[in-house]
Amino acid sequence: MEEKTSFLKNKIDFDSPNKNIMPITSSIDNEGKLRIGGCSIEELVKKYDSPLYILDETTLRNSCKAYKKALERYYPGESLPIYASKANSSIFMSSLIASEGFGLDAVSEGELLTALKGGVPTEKIVFHGNNKSDKEIEFAVQNNIKIIVDNDHDLKRLEKISNFLNIDLEIMVRFTPGIECHTHEYIRTGSFDSKFGFGLEYLKTLFKVISHTKHLKLNGLHAHIGSQIFELDPHKDLGEIMVNVILEAKKYGHDIQELNVGGGLGIKYTQEDDPPSIDEWVKTISFSVIKACEKNKITFPKLMCEPGRSIVSTAGVTVYKIGAFKEIPGIRTYLSVDGGMSDNPRPITYQSSYSACLVSNPLNLNSRNKYTVAGKHCESGDVLFKEIELSDCNTGDLICVFGTGAYNLSMSSNYNRIPRPAALLVCNGEADIIQKRESPHDLLKYDVLPNRFIKQS
Numbered sequence: 001m002e003e004k005t006s007f008l009k010n011k012i013d014f015d016s017p018n019k020n021i022m023p024i025t026s027s028i029d030n031e032g033k034l035r036i037g038g039c040s041i042e043e044l045v046k047k048y049d050s051p052l053y054i055l056d057e058t059t060l061r062n063s064c065k066a067y068k069k070a071l072e073r074y075y076p077g078e079s080l081p082i083y084a085s086k087a088n089s090s091i092f093m094s095s096l097i098a099s100e101g102f103g104l105d106a107v108s109e110g111e112l113l114t115a116l117k118g119g120v121p122t123e124k125i126v127f128h129g130n131n132k133s134d135k136e137i138e139f140a141v142q143n144n145i146k147i148i149v150d151n152d153h154d155l156k157r158l159e160k161i162s163n164f165l166n167i168d169l170e171i172m173v174r175f176t177p178g179i180e181c182h183t184h185e186y187i188r189t190g191s192f193d194s195k196f197g198f199g200l201e202y203l204k205t206l207f208k209v210i211s212h213t214k215h216l217k218l219n220g221l222h223a224h225i226g227s228q229i230f231e232l233d234p235h236k237d238l239g240e241i242m243v244n245v246i247l248e249a250k251k252y253g254h255d256i257q258e259l260n261v262g263g264g265l266g267i268k269y270t271q272e273d274d275p276p277s278i279d280e281w282v283k284t285i286s287f288s289v290i291k292a293c294e295k296n297k298i299t300f301p302k303l304m305c306e307p308g309r310s311i312v313s314t315a316g317v318t319v320y321k322i323g324a325f326k327e328i329p330g331i332r333t334y335l336s337v338d339g340g341m342s343d344n345p346r347p348i349t350y351q352s353s354y355s356a357c358l359v360s361n362p363l364n365l366n367s368r369n370k371y372t373v374a375g376k377h378c379e380s381g382d383v384l385f386k387e388i389e390l391s392d393c394n395t396g397d398l399i400c401v402f403g404t405g406a407y408n409l410s411m412s413s414n415y416n417r418i419p420r421p422a423a424l425l426v427c428n429g430e431a432d433i434i435q436k437r438e439s440p441h442d443l444l445k446y447d448v449l450p451n452r453f454i455k456q457s
């Protein structure tokens with residue numbers, strides 16, 4: 001796909017950052033160079049080297065505020081937005097979302113620990129996962145963290161623990177609502193054929209089983225239908241389906257007080273993308289829950305949602321340095337950068353498209369050339385852009401890729417023993433490190449050479 005960098009001329013939507021390609025503080029300085037959060041990208045790379053992940057605090061906070069504001073505006077009952085920390089988990093992100101009044105969703109002991117270190121209140125954390133370990137379940141119970149029961153295995157262990165400790169445990173259950181949506185099949189989770197959650201057809205049995213336990217109190221339902229979704233109808237349907245499940249649970253004596261509708265709102269990665277705003281998404285889901293509750297004369301449950309990508313993706317960029325060029329006459333010119341599939345596995349995994357520009361010429365002025373932007377890994381598919389239009393550039397120039405705040409650092413690897421980039425936070429002309437750059441030596445930390453391989457001198 002052809003990418004154009006004319007996006008700097010786009011009108012910026014400050015209220016719904018997911019509708020922009022770039023962080024909302026992006027600007028061009030007097031020398032025509034890119035700045036984000038008031039910081040010169042060129043200066044940051046001089047100081048912190050490349051590749052570099054950068055997060056813009058203003059964009060992050062505006063995204064959080066948009067969810068909060070819309071929930072307060074459209075939903076008359078209690079509500080809580082929960083950040084899906086798989087999108088980008090760090091002590092910094094946990095601390096930021098806690099300061100915005102958000103809860104957090106975690107799927108491992110590592111994400112739970114990060115949330116606690118960042119100061120997210122335990123009562124605002126939920127614990128997901130289709131294969132939680134015993135240790136993880138115990139950790140969550142000890143820390144008073146709400147567990148989202150995904151399957152019978154979870155249920156049996158929680159029943160055992162609650163009986164052993166002789167304490168009541170509030171639980172939520174996750175089910176698959178049978179909703180199809182148009183997104184990549186790897187990130188579609190709400191259809192019947194999914195590894196997550198209980199099938200709709202099993203819920204009656206499940207409600208019966210839970211009502212026979214001594215200490216498990218079912219007080220919430222969860223469903224998540226997928227990610228990077230641009231349609232509103234699937235979430236409209238979801239609200240209604242969930243309220244119907246509340247009614248079904250009631251027949252078995254369960255008083256459901258919490259509905260968690262998952263995340264999924266898409267963001268604008270390229271000019272062709274046109275996601276709904278955060279306001280529209282929250283309004284759709286709120287109205288559908290309100291309508292179904294009024295129709296069935298039930299009180300409004302506490303409404304929770306779990307955005308990940310739409311909180312953090314647009315706030316993030318990755319800056320790379322250009323190295324080698326290889327022209328294959330009549331075919332293409334490869335331009336190689338100093339990172340690739342280890343810091344951004346999304347293009348090779350989902351064929352995802354991004355937008356990018358040269359840091360020294362963001363408007364793409366002067367002559368235009370088509371390039372294929374390759375990463376430095378030993379894999380032919382390590383290509384960040386199949387084709388992108390950039391003005392004249394040379395070895396040593398910087399390229400900034402937008403929309404990389406979500407599912408980049410959190411899905412990064414050390415393939416080819418390449419260290420992870422540093423991550424910075426920018427705001428009002430100041431930059432702070434939020435994750436240190438790894439060094440090749442760090443990567444040796446967990447290697448062990450068996451004694452008999454160590455040469456005796």
Ligand code: LLP
Pocket residue numbers: 084086087105128187224226227228262263264265306307308309310346350406407411
């Ligand atoms: N809640 C649950 C239970 C989830 O599984 C997810 C994402 C979310 C919330 C947040 O969804 P979001 O608002 O970010 O769409 N690695 C893929 C995305 C995987 C999403 C996994 N679950 C990617 O890079 O596109």
